[in-house]
Amino acid sequence: MKKRMFFWIALFLKMQFPGFCQSTEFIDTNALTETKIKLNGYVRGASYFGGEIYEFTNIFSEVRFNAEARFDQGNLKADVRMRTGSEFEERFNDFEIKELYGSFQNERAHLSIGNQIIEWGRTDGYNPTNYLSPKNYFFLTDDMDDQLLSNFMVRLKYSINPAIDLDFILSPVYRPSQYRFDLIQIGQNIQFAEFAQPSLQFKNMGFACRLNADYPIAGFSISYFNGYSTFHGFNNKETLFEPANGSLSILNEPKPFRKQAIGIDFAIPTSFMIIRGETAYNLPTDKEKGMYIPNEDIYYVMGVEKEIMGFRWILQYIGRFIPHFESLSAPNALHYDMNNPIEQIKFVLDMTDYEMSAFNRKLFGQQYEFGHAVSLFISKSFAFDLVKAELAGMYDFQTEEWMLRPKVSWQINDRIRIGIGGCYLNGPEKSLFNYSSGIMNGLSVDFRVYF
Amino acid sequence: MKLKMFFGLLIMMHFISLYSQNAQSIIQKSMDAISFEGFEMTSTLYIYDQKGNSRQRTIQTSSKQFGDVTKMVSRFLAPPEVNGTSILIHDYENKTSDMWIYLPSTRKVRRIASNDKKGSFMGTEFSNGNMSKPELQDYIFKLSGTEIYEGKECFKLEISGKSPEIAKMDGFSMQYSWIDKSNFLNLKTVYYDQKGKLLKTQKFSQYKKQPNGKYFCFSMEMKNEVNGRRSVIETKSFTLGSGKKEKCFIPASFME
Numbered sequence: 001m002k003k004r005m006f007f008w009i010a011l012f013l014k015m016q017f018p019g020f021c022q023s024t025e026f027i028d029t030n031a032l033t034e035t036k037i038k039l040n041g042y043v044r045g046a047s048y049f050g051g052e053i054y055e056f057t058n059i060f061s062e063v064r065f066n067a068e069a070r071f072d073q074g075n076l077k078a079d080v081r082m083r084t085g086s087e088f089e090e091r092f093n094d095f096e097i098k099e100l101y102g103s104f105q106n107e108r109a110h111l112s113i114g115n116q117i118i119e120w121g122r123t124d125g126y127n128p129t130n131y132l133s134p135k136n137y138f139f140l141t142d143d144m145d146d147q148l149l150s151n152f153m154v155r156l157k158y159s160i161n162p163a164i165d166l167d168f169i170l171s172p173v174y175r176p177s178q179y180r181f182d183l184i185q186i187g188q189n190i191q192f193a194e195f196a197q198p199s200l201q202f203k204n205m206g207f208a209c210r211l212n213a214d215y216p217i218a219g220f221s222i223s224y225f226n227g228y229s230t231f232h233g234f235n236n237k238e239t240l241f242e243p244a245n246g247s248l249s250i251l252n253e254p255k256p257f258r259k260q261a262i263g264i265d266f267a268i269p270t271s272f273m274i275i276r277g278e279t280a281y282n283l284p285t286d287k288e289k290g291m292y293i294p295n296e297d298i299y300y301v302m303g304v305e306k307e308i309m310g311f312r313w314i315l316q317y318i319g320r321f322i323p324h325f326e327s328l329s330a331p332n333a334l335h336y337d338m339n340n341p342i343e344q345i346k347f348v349l350d351m352t353d354y355e356m357s358a359f360n361r362k363l364f365g366q367q368y369e370f371g372h373a374v375s376l377f378i379s380k381s382f383a384f385d386l387v388k389a390e391l392a393g394m395y396d397f398q399t400e401e402w403m404l405r406p407k408v409s410w411q412i413n414d415r416i417r418i419g420i421g422g423c424y425l426n427g428p429e430k431s432l433f434n435y436s437s438g439i440m441n442g443l444s445v446d447f448r449v450y451f
Numbered sequence: 452m453k454l455k456m457f458f459g460l461l462i463m464m465h466f467i468s469l470y471s472q473n474a475q476s477i478i479q480k481s482m483d484a485i486s487f488e489g490f491e492m493t494s495t496l497y498i499y500d501q502k503g504n505s506r507q508r509t510i511q512t513s514s515k516q517f518g519d520v521t522k523m524v525s526r527f528l529a530p531p532e533v534n535g536t537s538i539l540i541h542d543y544e545n546k547t548s549d550m551w552i553y554l555p556s557t558r559k560v561r562r563i564a565s566n567d568k569k570g571s572f573m574g575t576e577f578s579n580g581n582m583s584k585p586e587l588q589d590y591i592f593k594l595s596g597t598e599i600y601e602g603k604e605c606f607k608l609e610i611s612g613k614s615p616e617i618a619k620m621d622g623f624s625m626q627y628s629w630i631d632k633s634n635f636l637n638l639k640t641v642y643y644d645q646k647g648k649l650l651k652t653q654k655f656s657q658y659k660k661q662p663n664g665k666y667f668c669f670s671m672e673m674k675n676e677v678n679g680r681r682s683v684i685e686t687k688s689f690t691l692g693s694g695k696k697e698k699c700f701i702p703a704s705f706m707e
Contacts, residue, residue, distance in 0.1 A: 040531040119558045145556045162697040214702040216541060216549040219562055267562045269549070274562055307564060384498070384680070385574025414506050414530035450531035 037069040044448040048140040051442040053183075057140050060085025060092075074104040088183060099150045110157040115150040118169065120210060120223060121278050122265040124377060125392065126318050128280035128299040129263035131208055131225035132169060136178040142407050142421030142444040151175040164213045171206035174198050174228045176256055179363075181234065184435045186359060193237055193253040198228060220266035228256045229284070233292035233360040241348045243341040250352055257293040258285040273306040276316075291357040294364035297322045303375075311380045318394075320371035328361070330354050362399075362432045372397040386411045401427030401434075419446040474592035477606050480635040481628075482584075485666055489515035489693035493528075494686045498575050501679040508533065508573060515693040515700065519544055521584070522700035537705050542584050553705035560702040569622025575682035576651060576673040580621055589617050598629065600638055605629040623650055634658075636666055649676045661691045 041064040048057040062083035069076045079098040086092070101114025121127030135147045154170040174197070181192045198204040206227020213220055238251040263280030279300035284293045303316035331350040337343040361367050373396040381388050392405040407421035421444045427433030496508040507530065514523040521542040527533045535555035542548045553560045570579050593609040608628045612618035623642040630637050636658050644650040657669035667689055674681040698704060 038534075040534055042531065117558055121559075122562075143556070148558075157703070159698055159703070162701050165703050212703065214551075214560075219702070269562055269564065271547070274564055305564070307570075310570075381571075381574070384500075384571060411532070414532070417532060448532075 036071075037067065039065065039067045040451060041065045042448045042450045044446060046141055046444065046446040048442050048444045051440070052438040054088060054439070056086065057439065057442055058085060058087040060087070064098075073106060074102065076102040088180075097150070098148075108159045110155075110159075112155045112157075114152065116153050116155065117148050117150045118153065118155065119148075120221075120265075122219065122221075122267045123276050123278040123301040123303050123316060124305075124314050125375060126301045126316065128278050128301060129210075129221075129223050129261075129265055131223070131227075131230070131261055131263075131280075132171065132206075134175050134177040134230040138178060138180040138183070138439070140423070140440060140442065140444070142409075142419050142446050149175060149178070163215050164211070167208075167210040167212065169206075169208040171208070171227060173200060174204060174206065174256060175230075176228075176232050176254075177230045179232075179254070180439075181252070181254065183439050185438070186435065187250075187355070189248055190250045190252065192234065193251055195232075196235075196253055196255045198256060204228065218266055218268045221264065223261075223263045223265075223280075225259070225261040225263075227258060229259050229282075231364065232256045233294070233363050234356070235290045235292040236352060236356045239349055239352045241345050243344045248348060248352075250356075252356060255290070255292040257289075259283060260285070273304045276303045276305065277301065291353070291360045294360070294366055295322045295324060297364075297366060299365075311378055314375075314377040316375045316377075318371075318373040318375060320365055322366055322369050325366075325369035328354060328358055368398045370398070396427075399427060399431050399433075401425070401431050403433065415450045417446075417448045417450070419448075420444070421446075474594040474606075474608055475587075477594065477608060477630055477635065478587065478592050478610075478628075481630050481637055482587075483665075484635045485637075485668065487514070487661075487663070487665060487667070487691065489513075489691075490667075491688075491690040491693050491695075492686050493688045494684050496573065496575055497683040497685070499681050499683075506530075506574075513693050513695050513699065515695060515697075517697055517700070522697075524700055524704070539700065539702060539705070540582075541700075545586070545588065547586075551702045551705075553702075560705050562702075569620065576675045576680055577671075577682055577684070578622060581653070581673070589613055595627070597632070600629040603638065604632045605638060606632060618645065634666065636668075651675055659689075661689075663691060667691075 043061070043063045045061045047059040049055060049059070051057050060083045062081055065078070065080045067076075067078045067080075078100050080100075081096045081098055082094065083096070084093045097115055099115055099117055101112050101116050103110060103112035105111070118132045119127070119130055120132065121129045132153070133151060134149045136149055137147060139146050151171055152173045152175075154172075156168045158166045158168075160166060176195065176197075206225070208223065208225040208227070210221050210223035232254060234252040234254045236250065237253040238249075240249040241247070259282055261280050261282045263278065265278035266276065268275045277300070279298065281296070281298050282294075283296045287293050287295065298321045300319050300321075301316055303314055305312065305314045307313075331347060331354060333347060336347040338347070358367075365371055373394060375392070375394040377390070377392045379388065379390040388409050388411075390405075390407045393403060395402045403426075404424045405422070407419065409417060409419040411417050422442065423444075424441050425433040425437040427437070491511075491513050493509065493511050496510065498506045498508070508527060509529040510525050510527055512523060512525045514521060516522075523540045523542065525538045525540075527536040535553075537553040539551040539553075540548050541550075550563045551560050552563050571577075572579050572582050589612060591611050591613055595607050595609045598605055598607045606629070608630060610626045610628060611624065612621060618624045622644075624645050624647060625643040627641050628637050629639040637655055639655070640653040641649060642651040642653070652674045654672045654674075655668045655670075656672075658666045659669060661667055667686070669686045669689070671684045672681060673683075
């Protein structure tokens with residue numbers, strides 16, 4: 001079966017890119033205009049291991065085919081990845097189309113249609129205006145690119161002048177970020193139903209636009225989004241409580257929400273450093289519908305980048321403000337008549353609602369009226385760029401959660417690279433980092449051969 | 452006697468000034484001899500370590516002048532690991548360049564600081580400062596004599612930063628350049644570190660005259676005299692002028 005699949009993929013690639021087996025770059029002389037096709041990629045073996053719950057969180061091999069063709073008025077891009085291995089103790093064989101789109105361009109406009117990854121924002125790692133591309137947070141490797149997921153989008157970029165462009169994006173199909181709630185021990189007897197995917201209808205489409213300017217003195221943009229957020233929470237779908245024996249069973253349903261957002265970002269170079277900033281005002285629709293919809297908020301990041309003693313330092317402040325914040329309060333057992341089974345059930349239901357709402361707020365970073373955190377990224381290249389070392393860290397002053405993510409990569413030669421990294425999350429009991437540390441803490445190794 | 456001394460001093464100052472002016476005009480002519488309003492080229496960068504092991508980088512570069520600004524975009528074609536990485540530089544006459552970088556893995560264009568002139572250019576022995584036009588007003592030029600280099604009579608110029616800060620930013624305290632008297636082409640430059648020790652030697656060869664009368668250097672070598680490493684840039688193809696429009700030299704063009 002696997003052999004047959006590989007044969008069809010090889011045949012597909014051969015049909016699409018004649019000459020694929022002979023050369024990595026060639027010119028199709030039969031085409032109406034000269035078309036240059038480039039094919040490259042890598043084969044890799046990678047593993048994430050040493051976690052508390054799984055000794056080997058994942059271990060897999062992967063091949064990536066990245067094809068690009070450029071012609072007079074457009075281009076096409078196909079980034080295809082095939083991987084096989086084991087993840088969370090389950091065997092898998094994945095065929096992932098990372099990106100697949102074609103584009104057309106003329107003097108001022110650039111139209112691209114297909115599965116694309118569109119990343120907006122000028123700050124590092126924390127991007128309030130990055131509304132469009134979802135992530136798979138549970139694909140654990142030392143390469144953040146692995147987590148990016150594409151989505152079908154129609155993108156029209158219009159150049160007003162060489163420094164200013166307008167970006168319009170239509171996203172007909174909603175694709176959420178991937179959370180594996182089933183892997184996290186939130187509590188006993190808590191199950192998660194299938195994700196409530198919105199149907200493919202006009203009313204469920206997403207739309208975004210961005211006016212972007214890049215001048216020598218500064219780069220900045222203003223953006224707007226209206227659609228389903230790539231982040232999502234869950235709703236409490238069903239709670240079953242048996243007062244006779246005290247058994248409790250909770251069923252939650254991961255559910256998306258719509259929002260509108262308006263944001264700005266900027267980068268200002270000075271003679272000493274580069275100053276970057278980004279903020280978005282998020283206004284979810286129908287907040288009253290359920291706990292899976294966050295409060296409106298203002299999310300902001302301010303950062304500076306500077307080279308000190310050969311190291312690149314990026315220091316950022318990450319903040320969030322919830323204008324109409326109302327704190328959650330746990331139901332007080334003293335206010336219920338615990339001898340009355342109906343009251344008992346009511347107490348359990350209220351407690352469930354409280355706990356699940358609190359967890360949703362953790363997911364959205366909305367536990368406090370104001371959120372304050374800092375992040376630091378330090379990097380340096382050694383041995384004439386053959387060895388690169390990075391360290392990313394974050395501390396949240398409100399929740400007291402913190403994270404460290406070191407990484408070292410060594411380019412053995414032009415075609416072979418080895419990377420070793422790790423991730424350590426820590427936080428108080430019942431914090432999001434505490435829940436996920438059992439899965440996400442670990443070491444990673446990645447060995448790649450490029451072609 | 453005093454009058455004689457005064458006249459002697461005046462004559463000496465006049466010669467010093469003339470010599471210095473001469474050095475300035477030589478460097479200006481040297482820069483004019485290799486300046487282009489636009490070009491397209493594909494180059495290969497060879498990086499050799501002390502043992503002779505080599506790495507290669509292939510870069511496609513386009514450059515064009517728009518008003519007072521020279522805009523240059525370089526895209527890495529090989530090896531596959533850096534394929535698609537692009538750098539955009541806007542070079543100005545009297546101020547620091549603006550630089551942007553695009554890394555395909557992040558899918559974002561980043562504004563980067565351009566004042567790290569002494570940093571290595573892509574892991575080579577060339578520094579970032581070697582890759583852009585020097586700001587002439589930041590340096591003192593002196594003509595230290597004439598010498599024969601590879602059978603050619605050359606001006607030997609001494610170049611130093613006007614301030615210790617400039618020298619620190621460049622990573623060298625002094626440089627000497629051998630400039631061919633017949634056509635003002637720079638044939639060799641040696642760099643000395645802050646302690647006055649020989650640091651690097653840069654050699655230029657395979658100059659070819661272009662249809663506009665200017666010269667283009669098809670081979671450049673930079674040798675690190677301290678660690679024995681060397682890097683060579685060889686230009687495989689060069690086309691005078693660029694048909695590209697200004698929209699190809701903006702940060703947003705990386706994404707298209």
